[in-house]
Amino acid sequence: MKKTIFSKAIAILGSIAMLVGVAACGQSNDSTKTAADGNGLTKVTFMLSWAPDTNHIGVYVAKNKGYFKQAGLDVDIVAVAQAGAEQAVNNGMADFALSNLTNVGIYTLKGAKIKQVMQVQQKPSAIWCSLASNKDIKSPKDFDGKTFATFGSNESDAVIRRMIQTDGGKGTFDKVTVGTSTFQTLSSGKADFGGFYATWEGVQADMYGPKLNCFSEPDYGVPGNADAIGIITNTKTISSNPNLVRKFVQATKKGYEYAYAHPGDAAGILVKEAPDANLKPAFVKKSMKTIVDGQYWGDPAKIKDGSFTFGTNDLKGTQEYFDFLAKADTYTDSHGKVIHQAPQSKDLATDEFLK
The missing domain is CATH 3.40.190.10 (Periplasmic binding protein-like II)
Structure with missing residues (x-):
């Protein structure tokens, strides 16, 4: 089963020391140096943020349905690193990962160079x-x-x-x-x-x-969206290999859209593609039904008529939440000093790869 809501705190607290080192020395990785497999596909690593669950389901669907392969990508879905998915993307251990904009803001204040390129969840859960x-x-x-x-x-x-x-x-x-x-x-x-x-x-x-x-x-009384779950990557990858980011985002978006429209089938795919998680089909189907019925990923009618683009980052809702956290003195830098200025969501996310 997925870890509870506070699991993100473990990774954040546990990786501050390493993050300080990365920020101080400069990034030594070059995540644009992607290798090709024997079929000419570009190898890409996607890291889970916790155990496989319905938040990750679109990535599993994209792999199962061949959306990644159609985009020229060979995606390896890997378990979350002990230091956290955000740290792994920051230092080049993974090309992409599931995270949320709240975490991106917290890590950025501590020196990370990461950005959210697609927001799956549109309201708090x-x-x-x-x-x-x-x-x-x-x-x-x-x-x-x-x-x-x-x-x-x-x-x-x-x-x-x-x-x-x-x-x-x-x-x-x-x-x-x-x-x-x-x-x-x-x-x-x-x-x-x-x-x-x-x-x-x-x-x-x-x-x-x-x-x-x-x-x-x-x-x-808690304002905004604390659970802006989505896909993150390294800012260096965005600047030096935007084509890779676009291919991954487009294929992943297609996977989540399929899951939103066909929740039962997608649930079966997750159970099949993540056998080590020992997920019960009925449980995963109920989770997807909860997501669809609650419109957690957006209003299906607006997605269908084109008035809302699936994956759009909610900059307004997340900024309201960030401002609330800043007023509560929850933000600190890599040395533990309180930062009173809230992160700016417009600097932490981009929708440029959704089209």
Whole structure:
């Protein structure tokens, strides 16, 4: 199963030291030096951001359907590096990866040279939940004085505080580091609430338990889109090999569009193409149904009539979220010093490869 919402904090905190070194010495990689395989296809590496799930599904579909091959690419889908997908793309270990614009902003402030070239998810899917069996929690204000299962992210602290205060609480809570999983941390009684994603763990809880009582960020005062999940690459690759980026983005976009239009078939492809993940077909299908029904990847009607281009980066929504985080003093540089100026989403993403 996919790691919970705070998994991104692990990679960010764990790779700061390496990132400082890369930023100080300059990038030693040249990701434009792509090799060709025996069939004349350009070899490309795509890195997962966690275990295979429906956020990655478009890449698996693009590979299975031959969209990459049609674009002249031989794409190798690899497991996430210990230091995180963002760091791997920054130092040239991977050509592309799944991430989100929030992470791109955090890493850029610490010296990374990465950019999002396609945004799959168009609205937040984060949910903040207690076990349904915990009758003391009926709304976010009841998180006051309770224990939060966290991976230590300043970002998540700011979100929880805002939700509690919007609901009429003080915004004070204790914290405990998540053990094996947030589900287990809550079930063991070590924490009272934690973070999940509606499109994955939310589905897991509905189908297999434990049942959750959940609250979403937009309903309780958190502005913008915190979950602008999409495809990232190195800025050096963009400048020196834009044709490679365009080919990858176009094929990947086609894969996600197919998955959005044919969610059941795409679910079967993910299960087949990622056998080591041991995904249950019914679970993946339910996850895709949740994505489609919730229009998480955009309004299908607008995509169909051309008024919205699939993959467009939401610069307005993400900037609102970045500004919120900056006001909460969550941003720090590579030395841990607070940065009060929010990253600018217009500098972190581009739609130039969608057409």
